[in-house]
Amino acid sequence: MRRYLILIVILFFSRLVDAQQMTCPDVVAQALMNLADNCDSLDRNMACYGYNNVEATFDNDLPADFFSKPADRADLTDLEMIRTTAFDVEAGTWGIAVLEVQANVPNALPGQAVTMLLMGDAQLRNTVDTPFMPIDPISVTTTRQTIAFVQPAALQAETISAGTNLLADAQSVNGVWVRVVYDARPLWVAKADLLDSSALDTLPTLEPTPMQAFYFTGGLGTPTCHEAPNALTIQSHDGMLVDLTINGLDVRIGSTITLQQLDNDQLIMTVQEGSLQTTTNTVQTGQTLVASLNEENAIIAIEDIRPATEAELAVANLASEAIEQIVPANNPPEQSSPDELIHIVVRGDTLFSIARQYDASMPAIVRRNNLSDPSTIFVGQRLVIPNPGSGFVGLALAPVLTPTPASSDDVVVSVDEQADDCAAFRVISPTDGLAFGMNTFTWTELSNATSYRLTVENLTEAGSATFEVVAPANSLTVNLDQQTVGWGFDFSWRLQALINGQPICDTGSIIMQRAAVGVASPGILATWSCTGTGYSVTVNYSGAKVGEVLTISFYNPYDLSIKTLTASGPSGSVVIDGTTYMLYSGVDSGQLIDSNGVGYAITPTSLSTCP
Numbered sequence: 001m002r003r004y005l006i007l008i009v010i011l012f013f014s015r016l017v018d019a020q021q022m023t024c025p026d027v028v029a030q031a032l033m034n035l036a037d038n039c040d041s042l043d044r045n046m047a048c049y050g051y052n053n054v055e056a057t058f059d060n061d062l063p064a065d066f067f068s069k070p071a072d073r074a075d076l077t078d079l080e081m082i083r084t085t086a087f088d089v090e091a092g093t094w095g096i097a098v099l100e101v102q103a104n105v106p107n108a109l110p111g112q113a114v115t116m117l118l119m120g121d122a123q124l125r126n127t128v129d130t131p132f133m134p135i136d137p138i139s140v141t142t143t144r145q146t147i148a149f150v151q152p153a154a155l156q157a158e159t160i161s162a163g164t165n166l167l168a169d170a171q172s173v174n175g176v177w178v179r180v181v182y183d184a185r186p187l188w189v190a191k192a193d194l195l196d197s198s199a200l201d202t203l204p205t206l207e208p209t210p211m212q213a214f215y216f217t218g219g220l221g222t223p224t225c226h227e228a229p230n231a232l233t234i235q236s237h238d239g240m241l242v243d244l245t246i247n248g249l250d251v252r253i254g255s256t257i258t259l260q261q262l263d264n265d266q267l268i269m270t271v272q273e274g275s276l277q278t279t280t281n282t283v284q285t286g287q288t289l290v291a292s293l294n295e296e297n298a299i300i301a302i303e304d305i306r307p308a309t310e311a312e313l314a315v316a317n318l319a320s321e322a323i324e325q326i327v328p329a330n331n332p333p334e335q336s337s338p339d340e341l342i343h344i345v346v347r348g349d350t351l352f353s354i355a356r357q358y359d360a361s362m363p364a365i366v367r368r369n370n371l372s373d374p375s376t377i378f379v380g381q382r383l384v385i386p387n388p389g390s391g392f393v394g395l396a397l398a399p400v401l402t403p404t405p406a407s408s409d410d411v412v413v414s415v416d417e418q419a420d421d422c423a424a425f426r427v428i429s430p431t432d433g434l435a436f437g438m439n440t441f442t443w444t445e446l447s448n449a450t451s452y453r454l455t456v457e458n459l460t461e462a463g464s465a466t467f468e469v470v471a472p473a474n475s476l477t478v479n480l481d482q483q484t485v486g487w488g489f490d491f492s493w494r495l496q497a498l499i500n501g502q503p504i505c506d507t508g509s510i511i512m513q514r515a516a517v518g519v520a521s522p523g524i525l526a527t528w529s530c531t532g533t534g535y536s537v538t539v540n541y542s543g544a545k546v547g548e549v550l551t552i553s554f555y556n557p558y559d560l561s562i563k564t565l566t567a568s569g570p571s572g573s574v575v576i577d578g579t580t581y582m583l584y585s586g587v588d589s590g591q592l593i594d595s596n597g598v599g600y601a602i603t604p605t606s607l608s609t610c611p
Contacts, residue, residue, distance in 0.1 A: 024225035121219025132207035218261030233319030544569025
């Protein structure tokens, strides 16, 4: 009996020594190897205990040992909080959890979801109070040729032929748009273009699904082992744009980002692949967004967008390696023929960048795809790339937005006489997106117009604004923040020329998404801070050219006015006086425009408002 006891003791201490001798890379390698077995084939709206140690709380009474060991799985509808633990060299542990979140992916796309990988000292708290579970789709049919959009009335994606059978699972809040699946993608079409059916009116409006909105908290400081970081990585699949709410911030991702918390009041999001969009910025591959947090860990300001560090990209690469253990790798570009490839357009793509990517001819791409307007391509569009690698050939692109005479719904003055003028009436800017904050619209003036009217409409929630300027002015600077037109990504705007208040020419609706005001680095850096007690503001700037004339504009939310000053480079400061200026932290209330017309956001230097 004593011999067996001695043998057990020897085995126990032998295993203890082996665990203590494991290095950090050994633990990480073992964790990733076990992850492939523990969390393989994870269903949608499920969480998986990937590797020791993981803690979780649920809003239902469950057994004490529920979700307590590797390979355990739990339904996201029950999950309140999930937390993984930091690397422990003595115990040889490093917590990993995997979540498959449905987000806004329809049921008609089985197997697709958003993969979230939680590593090390990290925690997710679900903030979706009443989760929405998407329904199984119904069959619908188009009654005529219709345009499909990535979002309701925003970012045209496809033209669908009449008589096409589609699967539909949701409608927009206003009941005008229906979400369908076409060519393995969720798109939106007008309800009026579908065969009338009472079932269409019963479709639900989209609401957040389990864990589509959450708060992330990460371990602070430098981990004891850099191979075992504290982070959250989020990956959408097949280039799908997915909407999430992270620590109170609405974002749209496609396809891989990693979150880390640097300290109590700073969170970073690194884009490894694709892009990350907020209502104010677009962060591209290889960039990191730095956000400020308040005491409740909510994001209250975006401080900077900068190139990602090697360490940040290394964490993202490690996470991607882990996700590859449980999710099949993305497919390479589809091959159409031995001499052709298929490219799926993602946000940020241009015909120029695509041709550069494949070292191909722009004119050949235009001819092969019958592009009537080479300056306009759409997210999700499939482009055939002929002869990739044959050598880049450029194409002169000159996008022109040409208005038409005002519609018959408006009172029109001498439309026939204005036809030629309408052909010459062109929008000059913006053409690449609307900024959150100050925007300058410019156009070619009409000799007989007495004023111009600008209307901006929010396409995803209630919000619109109309502005007018007296001719002969051919530009208008307005503030388009959340107080003016609301939150969201998708907008439309139109410009009308008027004679004595009556429209004569109309651009029609121009669909645009939010875009960053400008690139703060490299280039001009501009910040504002409160001065004294009279609500004055000091703007500091640097990085301009010597002698360059700069225009600085600030928005006054009290009387909706804009105050504009000029300054000259290369650096300096100006004071904007006023007793009613109340500038809110985290809001880019000002804009600096250089001599080339490039705009730069003027960001706050502190997180407090002016007194």
